[in-house]
Amino acid sequence: MRKLFFVIERDLRMFVQYKFLIIMRAIWFVSQVAFFGLIASRMVVPQLADIYFEYYVAGVVVMMLYSASVFIGYDIFEEAEHGVFEYLLSLPVSRKELVLGRSIGGGIRSFILVGPLIAITLFIIGLANPVNFLIAFFSLFLFAFGVSGMSITIAVGLKSADRFDILMGVLNAFIIRLSTTMYPQVFVQEANLAYAKVSEFNPVTFASDLFRWGVGIERYFTMTPMPLAAIIGLVIFFAIFTFVGITIYERRLEGGGWR
Amino acid sequence: MAVIRTIDLTKRFKDLVAVDHLNLDIEEGEIFGLLGPNGAGKTTTVLMLSTVIKPTGGTAVVGEYDIGKSPDDVRKLIGICFQEPKLLWVSTPWDVLNWHAKVCGLSTQERKKRVKQVLEDVNMWEHRRKNVHGLSGGMRKRVEIAKILIQRPKIAFIDEPTAQIDVVGKHKIWNMIQELREEGTTIILATNELHEADILSDRVGIMHKGKLLICDTPKTLKDSILGGDLVEIRLEKEATQDAFDELKSFHEVVDVVTVKPTNLKVHLNKVEEIVPKIMELFMKRNLPVTSISMSEPSLDDVFVHYTGLTIEEAQRKSP
Numbered sequence: 001m002r003k004l005f006f007v008i009e010r011d012l013r014m015f016v017q018y019k020f021l022i023i024m025r026a027i028w029f030v031s032q033v034a035f036f037g038l039i040a041s042r043m044v045v046p047q048l049a050d051i052y053f054e055y056y057v058a059g060v061v062v063m064m065l066y067s068a069s070v071f072i073g074y075d076i077f078e079e080a081e082h083g084v085f086e087y088l089l090s091l092p093v094s095r096k097e098l099v100l101g102r103s104i105g106g107g108i109r110s111f112i113l114v115g116p117l118i119a120i121t122l123f124i125i126g127l128a129n130p131v132n133f134l135i136a137f138f139s140l141f142l143f144a145f146g147v148s149g150m151s152i153t154i155a156v157g158l159k160s161a162d163r164f165d166i167l168m169g170v171l172n173a174f175i176i177r178l179s180t181t182m183y184p185q186v187f188v189q190e191a192n193l194a195y196a197k198v199s200e201f202n203p204v205t206f207a208s209d210l211f212r213w214g215v216g217i218e219r220y221f222t223m224t225p226m227p228l229a230a231i232i233g234l235v236i237f238f239a240i241f242t243f244v245g246i247t248i249y250e251r252r253l254e255g256g257g258w259r
Numbered sequence: 260m261a262v263i264r265t266i267d268l269t270k271r272f273k274d275l276v277a278v279d280h281l282n283l284d285i286e287e288g289e290i291f292g293l294l295g296p297n298g299a300g301k302t303t304t305v306l307m308l309s310t311v312i313k314p315t316g317g318t319a320v321v322g323e324y325d326i327g328k329s330p331d332d333v334r335k336l337i338g339i340c341f342q343e344p345k346l347l348w349v350s351t352p353w354d355v356l357n358w359h360a361k362v363c364g365l366s367t368q369e370r371k372k373r374v375k376q377v378l379e380d381v382n383m384w385e386h387r388r389k390n391v392h393g394l395s396g397g398m399r400k401r402v403e404i405a406k407i408l409i410q411r412p413k414i415a416f417i418d419e420p421t422a423q424i425d426v427v428g429k430h431k432i433w434n435m436i437q438e439l440r441e442e443g444t445t446i447i448l449a450t451n452e453l454h455e456a457d458i459l460s461d462r463v464g465i466m467h468k469g470k471l472l473i474c475d476t477p478k479t480l481k482d483s484i485l486g487g488d489l490v491e492i493r494l495e496k497e498a499t500q501d502a503f504d505e506l507k508s509f510h511e512v513v514d515v516v517t518v519k520p521t522n523l524k525v526h527l528n529k530v531e532e533i534v535p536k537i538m539e540l541f542m543k544r545n546l547p548v549t550s551i552s553m554s555e556p557s558l559d560d561v562f563v564h565y566t567g568l569t570i571e572e573a574q575r576k577s578p
């Protein structure tokens with residue numbers, strides 16, 4: 001258990017070094033809210049404009065969380081380049097601790113970034129029910145751990161920084177667009193039933209809906225019963241990628257290191 | 260008792276057999292020098308024994324654990340100093356070593372003490388707060404070796420510890436490796452520097468193209484090459500044919516090379532016994548000797564003898 005903590009600690013320490021990234025991401029968030037959110041909500045029928053704005057702000061938080069959690073995959077390539085990968089594999093830490101530790105570390109990192117933005121969101125939307133909020137907040141951790149695990153799994157599976165970058169771009173387009181981050185499920189359903197199916201079983205949808213439930217935007221829920229279904233969805237998502245991650249890690253790396 | 264035993268340990272990378280049915284015993288508490296030209300398979304062997312990569316055939320027992328079946332237990336016994344320093348690019352030497360010590364299970368007090376001590380020992384204390392990125396190659400290597408000196412594992416794999424390190428630093432590191440052994444660590448030293456292997460190792464094994472060619476104490480290996488001793492003689496006058504023939508007739512003499520008519524190189528055995536006889540031979544013929552120099556065989560000669568490569572060829576990067 002202590003080892004797990006050290007693995008997490010290392011990833012956190014590393015993250016604080018990325019000052020440029022952190023600042024740029026914060027600017028990205030502010031501009032999404034201040035420009036896109038404010039302008040796009042004018043396109044909605046006037047009496048729903050404020051609601052859509054809140055809906056959208058909550059969605060952007062989850063988008064941020066997603067992209068910040070993916071970031072650990074890029075670290076893996078840096079590490080491979082510097083050979084740190086082999087070093088980690090030689091330490092008295094089990095593969096499970098290593099993958100789990102890094103998923104958790106990667107997830108917590110994104111909270112360092114997104115935490116203050118959540119505070120801003122609460123300021124904008126207000127807080128209806130603190131207990132709900134706490135449940136949602138902790139569920140978002142699971143989401144972040146799962147996304148980090150997914151990113152690690154894909155990075156290690158591909159072993160190519162270029163392909164990883166391209167694939168993550170495409171995956172981002174699918175997983176974010178076909179979710180309820182930016183529009184409620186009813187509209188996805190109206191557009192296309194297949195889209196609706198993907199969106200319904202998408203961890204990004206679970207996370208977005210949970211967060212909205214937590215901050216008390218009670219409209220347009222996708223899942224019932226809330227919040228249980230979404231939490232279960234996130235637990236499954238996290239478990240799958242931790243498990244697949246450990247397996248891929250062992251298979252892909254120990255065969256011959258990174259090359 | 261063997262603390263490491265490899266059983267037909269093999270690693271294949273596609274068409275290339277990097278390590279080929281390696282059978283090797285390493286005794287507890289010894290410094291074992293693993294020698295071989297570039298690409299011989301030394302690093303690959305070390306990485307398999309430390310469970311970083313998996314063998315494609317055979318296995319090995321490290322401590323009492325099989326590397327395939329209980330890799331987690333194996334990793335609790337070992338430490339590696341990698342050939343290429345593996346340091347986190349955003350850290351400082353102090354952070355790197357402190358984290359390493361934590362993961363290896365040192366208590367807080369022990370950790371603080373040892374990290375400081377070892378950083379001083381490898382002359383990196385004043386650079387401890389510099390970014391690893393900005394360190395020179397030799398400095399990074401010092402940090403790399405410091406990991407193992409702090410960790411003091413039961414079994415240490417040290418891959419080319421002094422490549423890129425200056426002469427003073429080399430001697431310091433050699434001393435520290437010996438101290439580590441005195442504290443009970445078994446050391447596997449993979450190196451290209453035969454002199455280093457010679458002074459540190461209790462036994463050496465020479466690998467070539469993935470195979471173990473020979474394995475014994477440096478002394479036995481040196482004695483095993485016929486004509487391993489070399490005597491270089493300079494004469495005042497040109498050597499006569501009959502002097503030359505008589506020299507060749509000693510049965511300890513393996514070969515006589517005429518560098519110049521006044522300069523002979525003699526490959527022979529048992530140098531201590533035969534040098535007086537050689538002196539006498541030339542005196543008798545009134546051919547005064549201006550100088551005579553002797554050298555014992557080095558591991559270089561052993562290496563050349565068994566691999567069939569010159570040192571220069573061996574150190575050229577493998578294809």
Ligand SMILES: Nc1ncnc2c1ncn2[C@@H]1O[C@H](COP(=O)(O)OP(=O)(O)OP(=O)(O)O)[C@@H](O)[C@H]1O
Nearest residue numbers: 256257259272277296297298299300301302303304
């Ligand atoms: N991950 C890998 N994939 C493919 N080939 C590899 C890999 N690692 C090593 N090799 C090859 O295996 C052979 C043995 O390499 P290894 O690094 O073990 O040699 P070495 O004895 O340590 O050499 P050096 O003295 O240069 O360090 C080389 O031909 C090398 O190219």
Ligand SMILES: [Mg+2]
Nearest residue numbers: 301302342418
């Ligand atoms: Mg090597």
